[in-house]
Amino acid sequence: MDPILRMTGISKYFGTFAANEGVDFDVLPGEIHALLGENGAGKSTLMNVLYGLYRPDKGEIWFDGQTRHFASSRDAILTGIGMIHQHFMLVPVHTVLENIIMGMGKEKGFLVKEAQLEKEVLEIAARYGMEINPRALVSELSVGEQQRVEIVKALFRGTKLLIMDEPTAVLTPQETEELFKTLRRMSDEGMSIILITHKLNEVMSVSNRVTVLRDGKVTNTVMTRDSSEYELTRFMIGRELSPACREGRCCGDKLVLELDHVTCEGEMGNHTLENVSLSVCAGEILGIAGVDGNGQKELAEIVVGLRALKSGRIFLSGEEIAGKSILEIIGKGIGYIPEDRHKRGLVLDFTIGENLILKDYNKKPFTKGGLFDFGKIHGHADDMIKKYSIKTSAAGRESEARKLSGGNQQKIVVAREVDKGPKLLIAVQPTRGVDIGATEFIHKQILKAKENGTAVLLISTELSEINQLSDRIAVVYKGQIMGEIPHEAFEESLIGLMMAGMTYEKAMAANRGTGQGTKASEFLADGHVPAQNAEPTKEQVNA
Numbered sequence: 001m002d003p004i005l006r007m008t009g010i011s012k013y014f015g016t017f018a019a020n021e022g023v024d025f026d027v028l029p030g031e032i033h034a035l036l037g038e039n040g041a042g043k044s045t046l047m048n049v050l051y052g053l054y055r056p057d058k059g060e061i062w063f064d065g066q067t068r069h070f071a072s073s074r075d076a077i078l079t080g081i082g083m084i085h086q087h088f089m090l091v092p093v094h095t096v097l098e099n100i101i102m103g104m105g106k107e108k109g110f111l112v113k114e115a116q117l118e119k120e121v122l123e124i125a126a127r128y129g130m131e132i133n134p135r136a137l138v139s140e141l142s143v144g145e146q147q148r149v150e151i152v153k154a155l156f157r158g159t160k161l162l163i164m165d166e167p168t169a170v171l172t173p174q175e176t177e178e179l180f181k182t183l184r185r186m187s188d189e190g191m192s193i194i195l196i197t198h199k200l201n202e203v204m205s206v207s208n209r210v211t212v213l214r215d216g217k218v219t220n221t222v223m224t225r226d227s228s229e230y231e232l233t234r235f236m237i238g239r240e241l242s243p244a245c246r247e248g249r250c251c252g253d254k255l256v257l258e259l260d261h262v263t264c265e266g267e268m269g270n271h272t273l274e275n276v277s278l279s280v281c282a283g284e285i286l287g288i289a290g291v292d293g294n295g296q297k298e299l300a301e302i303v304v305g306l307r308a309l310k311s312g313r314i315f316l317s318g319e320e321i322a323g324k325s326i327l328e329i330i331g332k333g334i335g336y337i338p339e340d341r342h343k344r345g346l347v348l349d350f351t352i353g354e355n356l357i358l359k360d361y362n363k364k365p366f367t368k369g370g371l372f373d374f375g376k377i378h379g380h381a382d383d384m385i386k387k388y389s390i391k392t393s394a395a396g397r398e399s400e401a402r403k404l405s406g407g408n409q410q411k412i413v414v415a416r417e418v419d420k421g422p423k424l425l426i427a428v429q430p431t432r433g434v435d436i437g438a439t440e441f442i443h444k445q446i447l448k449a450k451e452n453g454t455a456v457l458l459i460s461t462e463l464s465e466i467n468q469l470s471d472r473i474a475v476v477y478k479g480q481i482m483g484e485i486p487h488e489a490f491e492e493s494l495i496g497l498m499m500a501g502m503t504y505e506k507a508m509a510a511n512r513g514t515g516q517g518t519k520a521s522e523f524l525a526d527g528h529v530p531a532q533n534a535e536p537t538k539e540q541v542n543a
Contacts, residue, residue, distance in 0.1 A: 002065070004029045004192050005050075005161055010059035012045050019045040021216045023059070027161060032183060032193045034203040034224070037213035038236055038435030039406050043196055046213070047163055051083050052076040064160065082154035083163040086170075088146050092139035096132055097121060100153045124155045128185050143291060144175035151182065161192045168202060170292050173463065173496035180206045198436065200229040201464070212236055237437045254282040255318070256424050256455035257303070262312030264302050272298040273479045276312070280424070285446070285456040287470030289463060291499055295479035296459045297339055300428045303457070304336050305329040317423060330359060335417035335454075339428040341406075345413040348402035352392060353381030355401050355412050388415040389441060407438030418445050425449050428459045443469060463492060477501045 003026040010023040020042045027033045037043045048054045050061065052070030061068045063079060070076045073083070090099050101117055118134045125132045130148045138146060147167065154162055164183075168176045183193055183206060195207060203210055204224060211221040212235040219235045257280040266272040273295045280286045288296055301307035303314060305326040314322040321329050330336070338344035346355050357366050357377060365376045381397035384390070390411045393399040401409055410430070417425065427446060431439040446469060450456050460466050466473055467490050475482045475498035483504025485494070497507035 001028055003027055003062075004064055006062040007046070007050065008060050008062075010046065010049060010056050010061075012042075012049055012054055013057050018216050020049070020056075023213070023216070023218055025211055025218065025221075027192045027194060028208075029192055030187050030190045031209060032187050032195060032207045034195045034197060034207035034210045035213070036198070036200075036203065036210055036232060036236055038437065039433065040435075041213040041236075042216040043213055044165075045216075047083070047165070047194070047196065050076070051081060051163065077157060077159075080158060080160035081163070082157060082159035082161070084147070084150045084154060084165065084167065086166045088150050090138045090146055090149060092137070094138060095134065096136050096138060096141075096149050097134035099138055099149060100134075100156050121152060121156060125152050128155070128182055128189070130182055142175075143170045144172070144178065147171070147175075147179065148182075155186075155191075159191070161194065162186070163194045163196070165196045166198070167195070168197070168199065169461070172291055172499045173492045174500065176202070199464075200232055203232065204229060214238065233436065237435070256280055256282050256316065257457060258315040259303075260313040260315070262302065262314065263310045264298055264307055265310050266298070271310075271479055273302070276476075276479070276481055278474055278481060278484075280455040280457055282423075282453045282455050283450055284471045285450050285458050285469050287466040287473045288457065288459040288476055289466045289473055289495055289499060290461070290476040292461045294476050296428065296461075296476060298479070299476070300336070300339070300426050300457070300459055303329075303424075303426060304334060333423035335420065335422035335425040335449075337410075337413055337417050337425070337427040337430050339432070339459075341409055341413050346401045346409060348400070350401060351381075351395075351398050352385065352390065352401060352404075352412060353377055353397040356381055356384050356416050358416065384415050384419065387419075388412075388445075390415065405435075407434040410434050410438060410442065414442055414445050418449050421449075421452055422454055424455045424457065426457045426459070429461065430458070431460075431462070431465060463495060466495075467492075475499055475504075482507070 005025075005027040007023065007025045010020050010025070011018065012020040023042070023046055025046065035043050035047070045054065049056050050070075052073045052075050055071075061070070063081065068079060070079070091102070094102070097114070097118055100121055121132070121134050125148070128151075130152065132145070132148055132152060138149065141149070151162075167179060171179065180202075183195075187193060187208075195203070197203060207224045209221060210224055210227065210232060212219045212232060214236060222231075259276055259278050262273055262276045263271055264273045276299065278286065288299065290296055298307055302309055302322075305321075305324060305328075309322050312322070313320055316329075316332055316334070319332070321332065342348060347358065357380065360366060361372075366373055366380070378397060385392060385397060388411050391405070391408050393403050401412065404412075410433075414430065425446070430442050430446065434442070443465070446456060446458065458466065458469055467487070470487055472484055472486055473490060473495070474484045475495060477499060478501070482498040482502065485504065491511065494507055494511045497510055498504060502510060
């Protein structure tokens with residue numbers, strides 16, 4: 001079978017930096033081909049070349065039997081290549097149908113025949129098992145429904161090869177499985193799909209072949225069925241991982257953080273958190289799971305003082321901290337790894353050494369007689385670079401933060417916040433945008449903090465991360481806690497239902513009804529284990 005896409009000898013340079021060098025990559029008709037690699041490995045550059053956003057410095061692209069030269073993404077679209085970005089390209093105030101036909105121009109005729117176009121859209125959706133409402137406003141849709149609109153839009157435009165960039169990043173487990181069913185059906189119908197993802201379990205679940213990039217070059221292309229997660233990891237980083245292992249709880253009765261019926265408002269006056277109560281004790285990791293945008297960011301910001309409460313109380317080691325200044329709160333022993341390291345965690349034009357003392361620049365030993373003690377600052381930077389395996393440029397500790405990879409930027413933030421042994425560590429998406437090697441290292445630092453008695457509030461959209469690190473798991477949906485479970489009761493299907501808005505009790509009943517698991521039932525507060533064949537009520541299933 002001849003490939004529908006063949007890229008040969010693709011090289012793309014930015015100055016003297018080779019983002020891609022001599023890359024050979026092909027996709028067969030009806031194939032789901034996963035593209036793997038660490039941050040900076042060249043995945044996005046390669047796809048941007050294919051989609052007409054970059055022009056290659058060397059190499060050729062063959063698509064559908066012809067050599068191609070794409071000057072823009074429009075050229076790629078007209079040829080039959082579509083791309084769904086991680087952040088959807090939809091206009092919220094327009095309907096689903098309007099978003100799908102937007103920009104079609106002459107291809108579908110100057111006059112918009114709405115009824116005929118709506119019929120075409122519904123036929124495409126039905127063909128691939130997707131439900132959409134063409135008349136609904138995009139602003140009214142869930143994230144999973146918006147993604148279906150993007151897929152139908154690509155199919156409506158006659159796409160033969162679809163590129164999907166991290167398609168499950170904002171989906172619940174149930175939505176992810178529905179997406180994979182759709183992709184498999186598209187593949188069966190002859191559609192070719194390139195799947196960019198960092199989740200190895202998803203690669204193993206849905207792809208036919210995998211190509212791995214490292215440092216801008218292809219390290220291997222393998223049949224998925226003949227490979228394993230361990231082998232793919234070696235191709236990606238050149239070694240085997242030694243994942244961080246949670247070694248049981250060391251939590252006693254020492255309560256560190258307590259939120260008591262906390263409510264806060266967003267910029268539009270809506271409640272981003274509503275009546276939230278939770279607690280974390282010393283030596284414990286409480287994981288907060290949920291689809292991005294359900295109040296996780298606000299939860300972290302109210303604790304560190306970046307956002308004001310409307311009502312409720314917050315205690316740190318028994319002392320109320322709500323209403324105090326950020327400086328006062330941080331000074332009481334809180335470490336904070338923010339969601340956006342560029343905006344909240346680093347000063348990108350500062351050096352590594354300067355960023356490592358951002359919270360202590362005015363304290364001993366870094367000042368002496370009101371002046372900086374550069375000897376102490378430099379020594380501290382050298383020690384931290386070594387201790388936390390921060391890879392610098394040739395300038396060493398004088399390297400500007402902006403010139404480092406995402407993983408090494410994040411290591412600076414983690415090192416600064418963890419090294420002082422805080423009472424409470426708030427880690428928000430601590431491994432977002434970093435490669436699996438840096439992820440492994442950061443996980444170990446979080447667990448080390450826990451073992452040293454730090455209370456950890458871990459906020460992450462990655463269920464594998466929540467499962468791997470947490471002692472307890474709370475699920476947030478639209479600013480409310482749907483329930484808590486101990487780590488031992490973790491079931492992805494149960495967590496997924498809670499992420500979609502079910503309370504713990506209703507999700508557990510529905511989960512039993514689908515036959516997907518009953519482990520969590522063993523951990524009910526009253527110790528009762530429900531009958532394994534108990535059927536949920538109609539109200540519980542539809543909640």
